[in-house]
Amino acid sequence: MNYGKTSKHASYDERVKRLSPKSEKPMSLLKAFAVGGGICLLGQLIRDAGLVLELEEDAAALLSTFSLVFLSALLTGLGVYDKLGRFAGAGSIVPITGFANSMVSPAMEFKREGYITGVGAKMFVIAGPVLVYGISSSVLVGLIYFFLRIAFKG
Amino acid sequence: MSVSSKRRGRQSYLLPSKPRVKSFAAIAGKKEGEGPLRGLFDIVIADDTLGEKSWERAESRMLEDVIRLCLEKKELSPESVDAFLGGDLLNQIVSASFAARQLGVPFLGLYGACSTMAESLLIGSMLIDGGFAQNVVCATCSHFSTAERQYRFPLEMGSVRPPYAQWTVTGAGATALTAEQGYPIAIESLTLGAVVDYNQNDENNMGAAMAPAAADTLRSHLAEMNRGADYYDLIVTGDLGRVGQALFEELCAEHGIELGGRYLDCGSEIFAPEQNLYSGGSGCGCSALVLNGKLLKEMERGERRRMLFMATGALLSPTTTLQGESIPGIAHAVSLEVC
Numbered sequence: 245m246n247y248g249k250t251s252k253h254a255s256y257d258e259r260v261k262r263l264s265p266k267s268e269k270p271m272s273l274l275k276a277f278a279v280g281g282g283i284c285l286l287g288q289l290i291r292d293a294g295l296v297l298e299l300e301e302d303a304a305a306l307l308s309t310f311s312l313v314f315l316s317a318l319l320t321g322l323g324v325y326d327k328l329g330r331f332a333g334a335g336s337i338v339p340i341t342g343f344a345n346s347m348v349s350p351a352m353e354f355k356r357e358g359y360i361t362g363v364g365a366k367m368f369v370i371a372g373p374v375l376v377y378g379i380s381s382s383v384l385v386g387l388i389y390f391f392l393r394i395a396f397k398g
Numbered sequence: 399m400s401v402s403s404k405r406r407g408r409q410s411y412l413l414p415s416k417p418r419v420k421s422f423a424a425i426a427g428k429k430e431g432e433g434p435l436r437g438l439f440d441i442v443i444a445d446d447t448l449g450e451k452s453w454e455r456a457e458s459r460m461l462e463d464v465i466r467l468c469l470e471k472k473e474l475s476p477e478s479v480d481a482f483l484g485g486d487l488l489n490q491i492v493s494a495s496f497a498a499r500q501l502g503v504p505f506l507g508l509y510g511a512c513s514t515m516a517e518s519l520l521i522g523s524m525l526i527d528g529g530f531a532q533n534v535v536c537a538t539c540s541h542f543s544t545a546e547r548q549y550r551f552p553l554e555m556g557s558v559r560p561p562y563a564q565w566t567v568t569g570a571g572a573t574a575l576t577a578e579q580g581y582p583i584a585i586e587s588l589t590l591g592a593v594v595d596y597n598q599n600d601e602n603n604m605g606a607a608m609a610p611a612a613a614d615t616l617r618s619h620l621a622e623m624n625r626g627a628d629y630y631d632l633i634v635t636g637d638l639g640r641v642g643q644a645l646f647e648e649l650c651a652e653h654g655i656e657l658g659g660r661y662l663d664c665g666s667e668i669f670a671p672e673q674n675l676y677s678g679g680s681g682c683g684c685s686a687l688v689l690n691g692k693l694l695k696e697m698e699r700g701e702r703r704r705m706l707f708m709a710t711g712a713l714l715s716p717t718t719t720l721q722g723e724s725i726p727g728i729a730h731a732v733s734l735e736v737c
Contacts, residue, residue, distance in 0.1 A: 253597040260606040264562040329556015353552035
């Protein structure tokens with residue numbers, strides 16, 4: 245039950261706010277930018293390397309994605325990615341490597357509850373919402389695009 | 399003696415027979431063993447799986463081990479224990495009931511979240527004072543890795559927490575109480591905590607949710623026992639952490655309670671700020687380790703003569719948090735003295 249805020253609660257909220265330490269914003273932003281940017285740079289380098297090896301543009305992009313996902317899964321398994329996450333925050337959560345980490349880590353965690361009811365059921369516990377809303381919104385945007393094109397081409 | 403003569407006010411009780419602390423033991427995890435309390439624990443576990451196949455089994459083993467150790471110290475057999483009172487943080491308090499299965503001791507499972515150490519001492523000393531039991535063992539535990547997977551994220555997930563969050567303690571503590579006299583530390587009075595909710599919704603800031611409950615219990619205890627805070631050498635809260643501790647101190651000052659230098663919080667005590675574990679420790683094991691590793695030893699040596707031990711609990715579940723409920727807090731007080 246939520247009791248609704250009384251004035252006592254409101255003044256306590258202010259007290260809590262005053263006494264709770266804040267995240268160091270400039271430093272967090274800098275770390276996130278450096279690590280997130282580094283991951284993206286690595287992706288770009290792999291893609292360029294693919295192009296140098298005369299892969300087609302699509303194939304080079306896939307090579308880059310696959311490599312990053314593989315590296316993230318490997319580092320998660322080795323117990324490194326969580327430490328990177330604590331350091332870099334959104335810098336390592338937002339890129340595709342963060343997505344891979346959010347699937348590999350529950351898969352590892354819930355192995356003891358079995359391959360079906362553990363790994364299978366819990367693997368998408370973090371990534372699931374991203375998929376649901378990512379796919380839903382891309383369908384929505386696709387539909388808007390489709391109708392706009394009909395409207396403007398007449 | 400009639401109930402009314404033991405009761406003091408609405409929440410407090412005097413224990414005329416003064417149940418004694420017969421034995422105590424503490425088993426700590428690696429980080430806890432490297433903190434400010436290093437060297438004070440009976441065992442520091444190097445491998446936090448304890449060689450078991452799951453974290454849950456490891457936690458339960460730790461609890462079983464600490465109880466056996468506590469009993470062995472005073473050559474008590476499990477058969478001579480009339481009741482094991484305890485609980486933990488896991489769903490359906492499995493660590494405690496699975497440990498009870500191994501021990502074969504009559505068992506009362508308790509859930510008071512991180513207030514369980516005080517709750518078990520409270521009920522245990524009442525059983526003894528009421529003449530229902532000769533020996534009881536009060537014990538609780540928590541494990542970082544089981545708490546994480548139940549309350550938060552998978553261990554290997556790279557997530558960020560706010561600096562006011564707390565770190566679940568890996569550790570277990572047990573205290574054996576007895577009706578026999580002749581042991582130096584006694585439980586002389588108790589205050590049952592009431593649930594207090596100041597409408598806090600941030601599950602990362604449990605210290606803020608629990609501090610009002612601790613202040614409420616302390617105020618009731620002092621008023622009903624007709625004491626000032628200076629009656630005690632030390633007043634202890636369970637796991638408020640550095641944020642909750644600061645809030646508690648302000649609330650006490652507002653109630654006109656002068657804590658002075660005689661206050662410590664187990665959550666702030668267990669880890670050093672340099673260990674970089676946010677605002678301190680939490681979990682049932684937090685106050686259990688500080689009590690059974692440090693404080694009871696200090697009393698045994700006579701360095702502290704009167705101590706009020708108040709373990710604090712945040713009575714939330716992952717479900718209630720998701721449903722947007724506020725976090726109710728509780729604190730139980732146990733007054734210990736050197737006879």
